[in-house]
Amino acid sequence: MFFDPLYLILMGAMMLIGFAVQARLKSVINKALTVPLRNGMTGKQVAERMLRDHGISDVRVISVEGRLTDHYNPKDKTVNLSNDVFHGVSAASAAVAAHEVGHAVQHATAYRWLQMRSVLVPAVNVANTLMNFLFIGMAFLAFSFEMYNQALVLIIIAQAAITLFTLITLPVEIDASKRALVWLDGAGLTYGEEHEQAKSALRWAGMTYIVAALAATVQLLYFILQFMGRRDD
Numbered sequence: 001m002f003f004d005p006l007y008l009i010l011m012g013a014m015m016l017i018g019f020a021v022q023a024r025l026k027s028v029i030n031k032a033l034t035v036p037l038r039n040g041m042t043g044k045q046v047a048e049r050m051l052r053d054h055g056i057s058d059v060r061v062i063s064v065e066g067r068l069t070d071h072y073n074p075k076d077k078t079v080n081l082s083n084d085v086f087h088g089v090s091a092a093s094a095a096v097a098a099h100e101v102g103h104a105v106q107h108a109t110a111y112r113w114l115q116m117r118s119v120l121v122p123a124v125n126v127a128n129t130l131m132n133f134l135f136i137g138m139a140f141l142a143f144s145f146e147m148y149n150q151a152l153v154l155i156i157i158a159q160a161a162i163t164l165f166t167l168i169t170l171p172v173e174i175d176a177s178k179r180a181l182v183w184l185d186g187a188g189l190t191y192g193e194e195h196e197q198a199k200s201a202l203r204w205a206g207m208t209y210i211v212a213a214l215a216a217t218v219q220l221l222y223f224i225l226q227f228m229g230r231r232d233d
Contacts, residue, residue, distance in 0.1 A: 007222060014215035021211050025204040029068070032092030032197040035086065039189060043085040043093035050101040050183055051079075059104045061088075061097075070096050072103035074118065091190060095198035098184050099205070102176030113171045127158035135156075137139055152227045159220045166213040169233045173209045177202040 040047070047061045061079045063086040064070075071080050085096045104112040134151050181199055184190045190198050 004226075005092065005110050010011040010218055010222060011215075012219060014211070018208075018211050018215065021204070021207045025068075025201075025208060028200050028204045029092050032095065032201045033088060033090045034199045035091040035194055036093065037089050037094055037189070037194060038191065040089055041189065043081050043097035045087050046094045046184075046189060047081065047101050048190075049187070050180075051104065053183065053187065054101075054108065055107055056104060056108050056172050059101075059108075061086075070100050072100045072107070074103075074107050074114075076121075077104070077107075089195035089196045092201050094184060094190055094194070094204075095180060095201045098180035098198075099176050100203055102112055102179035102183075103172070105170065105179055106176060111172070111175065113168055113175065117165065117168045120161065120165045122163050127161040130158045131155060149227065152223065156220070156223045156227060157180070159216070159223055162218045163213070163216040166209070166216045169209055170213055173206055177206055 028114055044061050044063075051057070051059055051061070059077045059079060061081065063083055064080045065083065067084060069080070069082045070085055072078070073080060079097070079100045079102065081097055085093045103114065105111075134155050138148065138151055138155075180202065181195075184198060185195060
């Protein structure tokens with residue numbers, strides 16, 4: 001299965017699309033980083049103000065190492081911003097900071113798609129571990145026809161959980177970006193070119209999640225077709 005030309009072509013195509021989107025995202029972020037905010041606010045200050053404006057007082061804004069490592073952690077209620085965003089005074093910094101606070105707002109308001117994604121996290125962790133073991137077994141061990149089909153069923157179940165997670169992630173990320181842009185505009189923090197660059201940065205960040213969902217869906221369909229084909233043998 002893993003040496004099937006069709007599988008290699010599909011996964012290769014998804015990887016190329018993913019690399020292209022990531023490259024474009026980095027380019028857009030780099031450009032947005034050169035557009036300074038006229039109000040002089042850093043990403044940290046933008047995040048803290050958005051939290052205050054939404055009446056959220058139990059979330060901390062902290063700095064983390066790396067680039068594009070920004071995220072909201074619902075377990076300890078922290079908005080984690082990479083150094084460039086935390087200290088930066090740019091359209092990119094404002095956009096990313098506001099987006100991550102958007103997740104904090106979702107958490108505070110019990111946004112149902114975020115709740116659904118959180119519920120799926122343990123299942124997805126198990127699914128990823130199971131997939132790794134099954135891939136190794138199917139690639140290097142001699143499975144009987146029946147065992148191979150049983151392993152394929154487990155792979156389909158695990159991949160279905162992963163695919164569902166990526167699909168649920170889409171509205172979560174889109175909503176966080178929408179909240180960010182509406183607040184940035186309404187609070188008067190971004191104007192003209194600043195706002196356009198912020199919007200572009202978040203749009204391309206969202207594209208990475210679309211590609212991930214597409215890749216997961218394609219892989220799931222491939223496994224299902226493989227199973228159906230083997231049953232007909």
